[in-house]
Amino acid sequence: MMASDLASGVLGALTATVPENARSVSIPFTIAPSDFTFPAGGSRVTLKIEVTDLDGGRISVAGLASTARGASRPTSLRAGSNGLLVTVPAGDFAVRVNARAGDSLQAVVRLAGDVNGDYAVDSQDLQLIASARGSRAGQPGYIAAADLQNNGRIDSTDLLLARRNLGAASSARAVSLSLAINAEQDPEQDREVVDSAVTLVGRAEPGAVVTLVNETSGAAGGKTVAGADGGYAFANVPLALGTNTYQVASVSDLGQKAALTQTFTRVASQGAAMTSTERMAHFNLTNIKGMAYTPEPSDFAPGTPNPPNPYFDSDFFNSYYTPMWSSAQGIQGFTSNGRAVNGRGDLKSMESLGVDFLHIYNWNSQRDHTTFLQTLVADGMTVNVPISNYVFSLPMNGALGNPPYRHQLSYVQEIFNQVYPNWRSGDTKPVAGISMWSIGNEPDNTGGDIMPDAVAKVAQMIVYLEDQANIPDGQRLPITVPLSWATSYGGTSYSNPTPSVGAVEALYAAFNATTDFTASAMNLRNPVSEPYTAVQMTVPKLPSDFFATRFVWANNPVGNDVAGFLGLQQVGYAPYNHPVGANAQIPWSTIPMIFYEVGATSIETDPKNPPKSPETQAATDKKQLADMATARGNGQNLNFYGGAVFQSLDQTTHKVGSESGFGVQAFKRVNSRFSYQTITDASQYVLSFISNTWRLDDITPKPALKVVRDAFKG
Structure with a gap:
């Protein structure tokens, strides 16, 4: 199995921007009991959180802030990976990151020990870690997802950390947003309709809070919660003639945010001319x-x-x-x-x-x-x-x-x-x-x-x-x-x-x-003919x-x-x-x-x-x-x-x-x-x-x- 085959299992990709004139930012997330199965007999789950500066700046992860009891002291990942291993109960948390003012950061969250990326830690994952034990980065048999410590080698500590998380699972997923006009009003799904009001539908992570904003006018379009299947809808969304740009944004239980901008066009119906x-x-x-x-x-x-x-x-x-x-x-x-x-x-x-x-x-x-x-x-x-x-x-x-x-x-x-x-x-x-x-x-x-x-x-x-x-x-x-x-x-x-x-x-x-008048011009149906031949045309009134x-x-x-x-x-x-x-x-x-x-x-x-x-x-x-x-x-x-x-x-x-x-x-x-x-x-x-x-x-x-x-x- 190639390491690239084991890159799924992302529970969330959390984002934040360092404020201007600041040198650090907190990236919040939430552990909701409904989203997690805890290891057998326990009430805590171990997560692997890796932070990246999307603008290429240098960062350092300062630690974890929490109001919840029972969170363990975080273990910093090594080898310059800028991350943490944290064992946490249900509650609200924030990863503290030192970074350059104005930079955009992303924190990717996974279950520690989920090597095969199936959103659960089970015996298959332990077998994969055991089989790769002793290997180093760049050597045959090395699996990056089995290197829980990000230290470039897979050893008994990685296996021990995974065993402690055995039985953990999560229904949280990295957010994927969609937005469209409902099929009844837009059967061709080309985002072009004659209706002055439409129902916009889409999918987000189940339970995510979804908001809609009309970017053309700046008006708020409402807020809703995605259902158990991730589906959501906004009814009676107004469309002006021409292009209308809407942005939909979601925040999941975990705290990850996503946004999508989509343009819809309302065309004039046949009949009266547009104003x-x-x-x-x-x-x-x-x-x-x-x-x-x-x-x-x-x-x-x-x-x-x-x-x-x-x-x-x-x-x-x-x-x-x-x-x-x-x-x-x-x-x-x-x-x-x-x-x-x-x-x-x-x-x-x-x-x-x-x-x-x-x-x-x-x-x-x-x-x-x-x-x-x-x-x-x-x-x-x-x-x-x-x-x-x-x-x-x-x-x-x-x-x-x-x-x-x-x-x-x-x-x-x-x-x-x-x-x-x-x-x-x-x-x-x-x-x-x-x-x-x-x-x-x-x-x-x-x-x-x-x-x-x-x-x-x-x-x-x-x-x-x-x-x-x-x-x-x-x-x-x-x-x-x-x-x-x-x-x-x-x-x-x-x-x-x-x-x-x-x-x-x-x-x-x-x-x-205005009244009708006559004017000379080229023949409209054969305009490239030369020599130029003036044709008298009657131009009607407006x-x-x-x-x-x-x-x-x-x-x-x-x-x-x-x-x-x-x-x-x-x-x-x-x-x-x-x-x-x-x-x-x-x-x-x-x-x-x-x-x-x-x-x-x-x-x-x-x-x-x-x-x-x-x-x-x-x-x-x-x-x-x-x-x-x-x-x-x-x-x-x-x-x-x-x-x-x-x-x-x-x-x-x-x-x-x-x-x-x-x-x-x-x-x-x-x-x-x-x-x-x-x-x-x-x-x-x-x-x-x-x-x-x-x-x-x-x-x-x-x-x-x-x-x-x-x-x-x-």
Whole structure:
């Protein structure tokens, strides 16, 4: 019999974490009479307890604490095994362990002498010990489980200890947890249902106390006790549309703890469209911890074709810029001074901050975004797909422009085909990693260049393309229009003291006033045919429930104080969800609300304003993020779903004044010069009309970076 065959028989695996600023911890356990059969004629059982530091630190077992009478003085195990042999009666005990602060420890408990791992000490175990007596570790015949003293040899003392425990047995087992929706509601057991309330069932150790917590909302889900067969159930557990994460935890009679996290998805039933709130939940956007990702290099100069500018479209979220956002080493197709290039790892850095959503500003369908999205998903994030302000400069009909963005509808259509790349073959799911549409950026702050009806037309195009591609409601993304902190949009007709309320009123009116219009685009069923042939299409008006089922209110407060907007303190205007004097037909308290740009600048060049610094930036960011967390937890902002910090990197070379200092990271400089590599891209992702060289900057954190990490990761 191999030693590895004798590794079962674990009664429990007890865990504990050494508190910060401490050097020891007690690991409690309980000997319950119902769980143990004591040796014949006795009332005590001998246990072997071995402690491990799961973080690799050095530990020492200091002893056993007990309030029970009859516990023998513990015998320390040797050979560096960090454990004890203890003979104890029924009662409560704790193993005292010296270890490094913050380390996680595990104490494994077995019956001393249970060599064959059948949870009992009997004659078979004594025979195994006797047969191995005289052997040492590494020699033939040595059985680790028979070495009760852990001293590397099996001798008469091991046999004596086992004989004293002869007849001991236990029904305790190392905890194994499970959690699922009951089979009647989820017959396929794929954790996806349409029910708004379900019964969650599972198994734990018999008699264990089991608790349930909704990790999505933080709400307690109840407590129960596992039955004689280990089964347990929680009835009427609520599921919101979208993903719902629950954690179940158990504590056995012995005191061992176990936890399991499981995600369940509620999908919309066939019929009525989801509301905007339900849609945000469906795409897991109800607790956004986002970042406005702006990785423009230090030589970024939009619109400068000298040589043909590789940054012409401000789209860095594609394979051409892999070394910027990937953390891979020696990336194929990229060199710097003839050497292989390692990725800067922007996405992995975002993940380390706790970021789960990226707000980006440009998307060029000529670029290949596949690898970027795959890496994004692997790092636990999603992204919006922007229809940028550029769309509004294109003609709706008439003369053809240059490929590929000849007309507005073509521009939207090309991007749509990257969001839903397989719709022609019947796969109507958006590509993994994409969770929201955004139309424009602060159209209410363009001096009248982009009016609400123009925004509404783009929304019509998205819905039209969805209809043509037969995208079901459950696969249609939320749509947002990022708005500024302004109090009006398009003149005095739509204004309100509460920032962006007037803009929402203007959009609401525009969405409801849409009419059919004609637009030129490529043939939807044969979009790759060239030369480009403009086809006149009739784009229908928006459905009457568009605002209620698709619209998400996104506001860009940047450095402004958000406490009043969120109703946390009284200011000169009412909170966003109860604006005074606003259109009463708009359901203000139920519109999904997110901040798309929250954060402060570290630079101030206007002498009329208070000076700014990286420290003042961090302080403002900290307050804004704390106010957002308070609003999400106070029960008064049920549809406030978090937001994105503005922004990932300073925009030093193409913005001036305060606009250049919003990044939570800055360009690294050496002797006042930017530190960077010049990347040569020899990959297949270079567009024919742009340069194949670009700048990969070294970057350095600002104090605000830690503020974001603390807020998002705790």
